[in-house]
Amino acid sequence: MAAKKPLLIIALLLALAGGFYLYINIIFPPVRCEAAKHPEAPEQYADCLECHLKVTPATAQNWRESKHGVLLVKCVVCHGLPDGKGSVPFAAKPGVQDICVRCHEPAMKQMVEKYGAELECDSCHPHHQNPMHRRAFEAKKPSKTSF
Amino acid sequence: MAVSRREFLKGSAAAVALSALGAPVLAATGSAGPDKWVKGVCRYCGTGCGVLIGVKGDKAVAIKGDPNNHNEGKLCQKGALLIPAVVYAKDRITDPMIRKGGKKSPLEKVSWEEALDFAAKHFRETIQKDGPQAVAYYGSGQALTEESYLANKIWKAGLRSNNVDGNPRLCMASAVAGYLTSFGKDEPMGTYNDIDNATCFFIIGSNTSEAHPILFDRIARRKESSPDVKIIVADPRRTNTARIADMHVPFKPGTDLALLNGMANVIFREELDNTRFIDRYTAFKKGTGEAASLEEYKAFVAEYTPEKVQEISGIPAADVVKIAKLFAESTAAVSLWCMGINQRSKGVWANNLIHNLHLITGQIGRPGATPLSLTGQPNACGGVRDTGCLAHLLPAGRMVENEQHRNQMEDFWGVPRGTIQPKMGLHTVALFENMVQGNVKALFIHCTNPAHTLPHLNKYTPALEKAFVAQTECFMDAETLKYADVVFPAAFWCETDGVYGCTERRYALTEQAIPPLGNSRPVIQVLMDFAKRVGVDPKLMPYKNAADIWEEWRKLSKGSPYDFFGITRNRLKKESGIKWPCPTEDHPGTNLRYVRGEDPLVPKDHPDRIFFYGSPNGKATIWLRPHQPPFEPADAEYPFVLTTGRVIDQWHTATMTGKVPELHRAYPSAFVEINPDDAQKLGVKNGDQVVLETRRDKMTFPARITDTCMPGLVFCPFFDKAKLVNRLFHDAVDAASKEPEYKICSTKVYKQA
Structure with missing residues (x-):
């Protein structure tokens, strides 16, 4: 009997882990809106933001308040199209040397010159996070000319 | 926590999987590792960003911003996606085509010889029968400089017809007339560098963010680097441009002339005018052209009290004062405007009134x-x-109706005096009107799509049905092709070489990166082959290539107020754009035009710091221009104002951006923006089909309920060929510039039954 005890504990732990996995999956379904996948029919074409404000509100809001958002550098410019039909390959995490470089090459060169190494930009400049984007372009101080 | 971790892990796994998928796609498109990068200018808007075109073998495979041009390596999403989707679009026209059996027969592929002969025969016969005034050229602000210069010469000196106009008449004519009347010569005196130095931006009638994204980026960076910088956006729509604004000032569409005069009034009342500048550098004129005095001007603008401006425009009186003070008290103010000011029945006046503000404050x-x-x-x-590729102009600021100017051009081009017709040709709207009436019988269209972009389309498309139409075009889905009798496949953008000149007087060369696709040819070749067949003396066109034409044009500019003699082809190959005036090869180009020590055309020993050498008295003109309502304001019967414009993802008639899936899917079709208050009153929900009915036509659009538009205003983009919104518009034009008022017409709005 004593030999079976560890097995029982392992089985119990497995059951608990499985139960927890099921619980998470049921309570927090992976897709939280009507669109289970990217709508691709021509009549469903729309600006990414329209859907993503509902589906991934935090990411959508972060983008909107970032510099890319203010300047309307839209999702597809870096992430490509979900069905891969555009010229930019679809990637949840766009490659620095493939995508970022297209606009930021001069800045990237400067960084390499300064620090002497090829860095991953997003380790210091997370693409969507507000803190790095410093609530972009917002006025902070009153002007000398205001009254 | 469990959820975020779970999502994080799943996300990371997906990212890894997808980046792995992404790599082969990138390799397949060949964008990894071009053999060489060829320098050029973006094909889209007037910002004129420098690009580098990545070439592998004889294919264009990649594009990136030119770090040495003003855009410092950046491109907007349109420019960044230009290659390969647009260059290698499936519907590129690669063979000449003609309609053998009239307008209703199909376009058939033929040889170049046959197409050129076919077009030339019609033009030749028309000229023989009805005279040179029966043929016309309709060009484009997207054509290369060499093409426009050549077409202008062929028509005005070769065929002896001044019917040379083009789509700039539909967009920039009011700005041209504005600069001409206020300063004596066209083109801005400032450059994009001014954005980096301004402490106040007055943006009116421009959605810079969507129409000129890279300039908007520069303005935003200026604001970011110095948050004291003030940005005022005056626009009836709260566009994305207003997101960085300190003040967004919506006003009743078409009442900006009252605002501008009201600002001038406040500036005098608050004693923020620059009297020394006014005395030294300006003169006053009444609308009739007779001279006026400072006192008369002050009395004139005194009528536009903030309260009166509020009454006319709906802008709170306090805001009128605030804007005027921000503008005049700032150390350096830049005004930026675009079609909201130009595409107006009083567009030239609105331009003059903006210049007035700069002249009375010395903000120039x-x-x-x-x-x-x-x-x-x-x-x-x-x-x-x-x-000078417009009906009333000759090269380098010369006018058709000035005999001396005509003679100068005749001598330079080596044609007998009297060759160029003394009467100006037909401006765009008049040209198409004359085609409807049958007075103009043959039209050569280059690089533009009038069947999509003319105002009051129902009135003017019959012109294209009636006249013989020869057209150069790259893409099969251009609306105008429906009416073309001959189609010449044009080499597209980087398949030929030529110069573009952007907003800031910067000339930059796009070098040929790849050979023309299929049987397409550079348009200068097409124009010369066509003209020779029509009967133009080949001696007028002694050019082997575009560089020869540039050389002639460069020499012609020497000594003129447009002097760019120093911008040689070789320099253009080496440098990423040069700003004229630039009279010598060692001159770096000019940032501050009309300023002693900066502008080489102002004598070094000139007694004044500023010399407006374009005008005969050397002074800029402050015009007394009253507020006037738009041609068709909203009324009881048609209670809404309809305006049109751009979205960032599409450009003009979408023959290029429509080929880029990334862009096209964001805005695949036109829609109508309606304010939530109006939508509620009309019982319209997001996505409902809404009818816009004007005095010309009615059309249905899906509704977008958004507070971008102020109440009483609806907006439609004009890119969608399935919804030609210009069918709804009238054809009223500015009396001076002849530019149509695309920005304002009245309309009924109701939900489709």
């Missing part, structure tokens, strides 16, 4: 202080305005 001729008109197309400034 210093870094960061300038009235800078934004241009819609990549080569409207350099290609069309400077080469």
Whole structure:
């Protein structure tokens, strides 16, 4: 009997882990809106933001308040199209040397010159996070000319 | 926590999987590792960003921003996606085509010889029968400078017809007339450098963010680097441009003339005017052209009290005062405007009134202080305005109706005096009107799509049905092709070489990166082959290539107020754009035009710091221009104002951006923006089909309920060929510039039954 005890504990732990996995999956379904996948029919074409404000509100809001958002550098410019039909390959995490470089090459060169190494930009400049984007372009101080 | 971790892990796994998928796609498109990078200018808007075209073998495989041009390596999403989707679009036209059995027969592929002979025969016979005034050229602010210069010469000196106009008439003509009447010569005195030095931006009638994204980026960076910088956006729509604004000032569409005069009034009342500048550098004129005095001007603007402006425009009186003070008290103010000011029945006046503000405050001729008109197309400034490729112009600021100017051009071109007709040709709207009436019988269209872009389309498309139409075009889905009798496949953008001149007087060369696709040919070749067949003396066109034409145009500019003699082809190959005036090869180009020590055309020993050498008295003109309502304001029967414009993802008639899935899917079709208050009153929900009914036509659009539009205003983009919104518009034009009022017409709005 004593030999079976560890097995029982392992089985119990497995059951608990499985139960927890099921619980998470049921309570927090992976897709939280009507669109289970990217709508691709021509009549469903729309600006990414329209859907993503509902589906991934935090990411959508972060983008909107970032510099890319203010300047309307839209999702597809870096992430490509979900069905891969555009010229930019679809990637949840766009490659620095493939995508970022297209606009930021001069800045990237400067960084390499300064620090002497090829860095991953997003380790210091997370693409969507507000803190790095410093609530972009917002006025902070009153002007000398205001009254 | 469990959820975020779970999502994080799943996300990371997906990212890894997808980046792995992404790599082969990138390799397949060949964008990894081009053999060489060829320098050029973006094909889209008037910002004129420098690009580098990645070439592998004889294919264009990649594009990136030119770090040495003003855009410092950046491109907007349109420019960044230009290659390969647009260059290798499936519907590129690669063979000449003609309709053998009239307009209703299909376009059939033929040889170049047959197409050229077919077109030339019609033009030749028309000229023989009805005279040179029965043929016309309709060009484009997207054509290369060499093409526009050549077409202008062929028509005015070769065929002896001044019927040379083009789509810049639909977008920049009011800005041209504005600069001409206020300063004596066209083109801005400032440059994009002024954006980096300005402490106040007055943006009116421009959605810079969507129409000129890279300039918007520069303005935003200026604001970011110095948050004290003030940005005022005056626009009836709260566009994305207003997101960085300190003040967004919505006003009743078409009442901006009252605002501008009201600002002038406040500036005098608050004693913020620059009397020394006014005395030294300006003169006053009444609308009739007779001279006026400062006192008369002050009395004139005194009528526009903030309260009166509020009554006319709906802008709170306090805001009128605030804007005027921000503008005048700032150390350096830049005004930026675009089609909201130009495409108006009083567009020239509105331009003059903006210049007035800069002249009474002296906000001009210093870094960061300038009235800078934004241009819609990549080569409207350099290609069309400077080469004089419009019905009333000759190259380098000369006028058709000035005999001395005609003689200068006749001598330079080596044709007998009296060759160029003394009467100006037909401006765009008149041209198409004359085609409807049958007076103009043959039209050569280059690089533009009038069946999509003319105002009051129902009135003017019969012109294209009636006249013989020869057209150069790259893409099969251009609406105008429906009416073309001959189609010449044009080499596209980087398949030929030529110069573009952008908003800031910057000339930059796009070098040939790849050979023309299929049987397409550079348009200068097409124009010369066509003209020779029509009967133009080949001696008028002694050019082997575009560089020869540039050389002639460069020499012609020497000694003129448009002097760019120093911008040689070799320099253009080496440098990423040079700003004229640039009279010698060692001159670096000019940032502050009309300013002593900066502008080489102002004598070094000139007694004054600023010299407006374009005008006969050397002074700029402050015009007494009253407020006037738009041609068709909203009324009881048609209670809404309809306006049109751009979205960032599409450009003009979408023959290019429509080929880029990334862009097209964001805005695949036109819609109508309606304010939530109006929508509620009309019982309209998001996505409902809404009818816009004007005095011309009615059309249905899906509704977008958004507070971008102020109540009483609806907006439609004009890119969608399935919804030609210009069918709804009238054809009223500005009396001076002849530019149509695309920005304002009255309409009924109701939900489709």
